[in-house]
Amino acid sequence: MPRRRRGWAMNGHHGEHHSQHTPLTISLLEPTLLLLISQKERHGYTLLNDLDQMNMGTIHPSVIYRTLRELEELSWIQSTWEMDQTQGPPRRIYSLTSLGGEALINWQRQLELHQKSIDQLLLMFKSNRSESE
Numbered sequence: 001m002p003r004r005r006r007g008w009a010m011n012g013h014h015g016e017h018h019s020q021h022t023p024l025t026i027s028l029l030e031p032t033l034l035l036l037i038s039q040k041e042r043h044g045y046t047l048l049n050d051l052d053q054m055n056m057g058t059i060h061p062s063v064i065y066r067t068l069r070e071l072e073e074l075s076w077i078q079s080t081w082e083m084d085q086t087q088g089p090p091r092r093i094y095s096l097t098s099l100g101g102e103a104l105i106n107w108q109r110q111l112e113l114h115q116k117s118i119d120q121l122l123l124m125f126k127s128n129r130s131e132s133e
Contacts, residue, residue, distance in 0.1 A: 021058040029059060029067055031107035034096065037077055038104055043091040044068065068094060076100030 029051075036042060036050050047068075048061055071077045077100050079092045096104070 021056070025056055025059065026063070029056065029064070030071070031104065031111065032056065033064070033067060033071065034076065034100055034104045034107065037094050038096045038101065041093050041095040043082065043093050045091070047094070071100070074099075074103075076103045 032051065032054065033047065036047060042050070044061075044065060048057075048064060051057055051059065051064065068077065068079075072079060072094075075097055077094050078097055079094050081090045082093045083090045
């Protein structure tokens with residue numbers, strides 16, 4: 001999947017809200033998947049629903065499943081086949097590994113570090129908006 005080019009914030013929509021995900025949404029996919037899986041073992045379909053509930057449902061399922069495979073290749077998560085609990089085909093159940101737990105802690109530290117920058121940026125946006133009115 002190609003990366004988004006500069007200028008995505010407008011992309012011909014001139015301030016309209018649109019249903020495409022942003023680069024920020026994609027960058028939050030990895031820690032979000034790790035966090036959801038750390039809370040409870042889940043299969044892909046459940047993760048898709050959970051991401052939708054977190055306003056990340058615009059991400060194509062192929063991107064989510066590719067990210068899950070990459071996390072598994074990093075040994076941050078592992079999967080097993082659930083054969084008994086389903087009427088349909090077997091489902092892959094994802095669980096967090098100890099290495100994934102360490103990665104999740106690192107993600108939390110990074111998010112906390114950048115939260116201050118984001119909060120400052122949002123204050124600047126609000127200040128800029130009130131000055132222009």
